[in-house]
Amino acid sequence: MTLEATSTKPVVHRGHISARIERLPRTRWQVKARVVVGAVTFFDGFEQLMLAYSLPVLVQKWSLDALQTTWLITVGGLGMLVGALSGGFTADRAGRLKVVTGALIIFSVTSLGMAFTDSLEVFMVLRFIEGIGLGAAVPVGASYVNEIAKAKGRGRFVLLYETVFPVGLVISAVASSWIVPRFGYEVLFVIGFLPILLTPLVMRLPESPRWLASRGRLEDADRSMARIESAVEKDTGKPLPQPDLSVATEETNERGSFLDLFRKKYLRRSLMLAGLWFSAYFVNYGIASWLPTIYSKTFNADVQTALQYSVATSCAGLVGCLVIAFVIDGLGRKLCLSGAMLTASILLFTLSGLGATSAIQVVIWTACTAVFIFAVNMALYVYTAELYPTKIRAMGSAWGGAWARLGIILGPIIVGQVLATTGQISTAFTVFGCVAFVGFLIAAIFGIETKEKTLEEINK
Template identity: 60%
Template sequence: MTPVSTTMSSSAEMISARLERLPMSRWHIKARVAVGAVTFFDGFDQLMIAYSLPVLIPKWNLTPASVAWVIAIGGIGMLVGALGGGWLADRMGRLNVIIVSLALYAVMSLGMAFTDSLMLFLVFRFVQGIGLGAEVPVAATYIGEITKAHKRGRFVLLYEVIFPIGLVASAIVSAWVVPRFGYQILFALGAIPILLLPALFRLPESPRWLAARGRLDDADAAMRRIETEISGRHGELPEPRPIVSAVAVDTSRGRFIEAFQGVYLRRTLMLAAIWGSAYFVNYGIASWLPTLYRTVFEVSVDTALHYSIFTTVAGLVGCLAVAFLIDNLGRRICITSSMVLCAALLFLLAGTGTGSAVTVLLWSAGAALFVFAVNMALYVYTAELYPTRMRAIGCAIGGAAGRLGIIVGPLVLGGILDAGGTLTLVFGLFGLVALIGAIVVGLFATETREKTLEEISQ
């Protein structure tokens, strides 16, 4: 390995340069798999409630309004988790928050499996939501910080694809487990991620975060661990080359208010709009689809759950597509065009496709393909728009806006149905929200393709 002197390694700028010169390696894949496995179970746990509702509705005699709140209570917890997790991650470290979040949502899933009380179920679901809401944006922050600028979008999004894979797995497992063994077994499976804790404890903390906190010795030690493993397989590493145009990395403590000041104000407002609109559409539809198939079109529980698998698989295809396109087309084009196409399909669904379960399935699956792609792209894009000292805070604000969409979307759909509204009105409204998100990104987004995190933050 090329030696890095104490002098060279004694600044945050040099820590960044040392990360940027690393070749993509087995170490990067190992970190992506370990953190990705946590995110997989986050996705698995997040939609289990949707696939359990066809059974929970008769169990507790739930009305459309109460169904909406059963869905939304988890979203409220996710909102709290996203804000609190981001704040803690910028103070306590990325991995510490990921580990605590994992333990929290796994234990709460077990609690949901073993209670027959609706009130306790909702309490467990809320607390589980805190863990789910904190984990994903902080994990995306960690993966983004250990990755260099070149092809960063593809690398991070191929990691993020594990989240929709978790959604697909949740749909498949639910379709088999719930009709045969009941929802309790499904939630019990949500405790499995506890087994991932040893792998997380073996990962080094983000060197960029350590350096931004002024912990340069710890950052250097973390870098040496990474460099030693990579050089053992790739041979001598090139000399780190700091970016000449980069300003000194600010090692002061990040504050929430800074996300609404200076150059970050426009970025934060744009991100809040697109996160909120994308998740309003995505979760509002996805969380209700199994119930709509069951109650509006009167299909069997088996059929409703199998239809939901098709929608989540379509979403996974969209995530894979954007992972391979985002570094070539850029963030703004990918996000804007995906939201426009999602809106177009939802308008077509509202106008022509609400007459049968099959037509709803086909049009909603097409819309899911594009909105899932946006959801994935936002994780890499949001982490790029803020400096290291406040990156998790920026991701937390974006994630919180998404969680607000998760809360409001199901409530709006439930309210429309409770008031006797039609599916045409429901899907037309979701199409309008998707179009608004596309316009905001198209007009106000900043392109970040192929730039280092330090360059973007200037």
């Protein structure tokens, strides 16, 4: 049985879509789609850390104590938690690109509003709403990029897209360290409005054929697939080979629900992913959100120096993201995740044992830790999307993202409590080391390998 590469007839069953995707060569079209969605992800990362690097100034502006500062950090995480859950649920029903577009508009507009308010209460409300958009964009975007990728080299393909997120973090750190001391945090948040210009580019992308097929919209899936095939043929200058329907694995045609995440084999996967997402983001954002304030308050660094020290950590994290993108298809997901979490825990225990007695010491050891924690953060996006069928893939990614947001919420709170009660930052690094070690155990014991398998094979 054969299927013409650019057929205009409806596909017979869902498996035809996966077979047609699997025989696509890498061309400029995939790069374009990855860049457009990646640009949204870039600004998501940029805006997530703008608050952290504006915090030293905001603390002075509103005379915030430790508890108020903690809540100012946390309110964005609460919004991201809501956004991750609602975004995933909506994306599995309304479509990937509609949610990405809506999230983009939300976090762009609210960033502009935060630049022009002098009210702490209004600022926090806008930060919560901004968090909803930030929380929805990345996991849903990751689902889309996973679904247009074929099995061979999928890890590298998706992670090179995901790497733009830490690039956004790094650019946010660099821009903040230069802009905030000279022009004020307001200019930074005005820049956060610029991603709204990406809206028409996102809307012009074809919707995920896998998602359309999973919803029973086979004619729409065929049209979307035909658009992609036409673009690929234009890039290569030659017709595509016929798809191999012997690998056309078909998922069930049942509609997915949130409860499916906890049925049969997906229960174990969901619990494992919850632990990994929580532990990685607890450590990452618990440290990153407070570093500028720790440098300025504990080590008496001025604002510009504190922000420059924090840039080093973000830059180191970017190195980890690039490395994981190139090794994950060879070493596999399980080894990469467990190995990185174990190494991060050892580094954090070492910093705690040394006492975290100087700013330079903290810079060096947190930067080394960031290499491995950022790598885990990125790998989880491709890994999570792989572990669920199309009907619940966005919800599965949202489930992981929700636990990440819980980590983002609790990490800074723990740091705030430790600093408020003991004043010993070394104790906080001990806590982070313990959490990272738990993450290592979860990945090592419960992780499963998915490299070089189609999404349909993984979820038979």
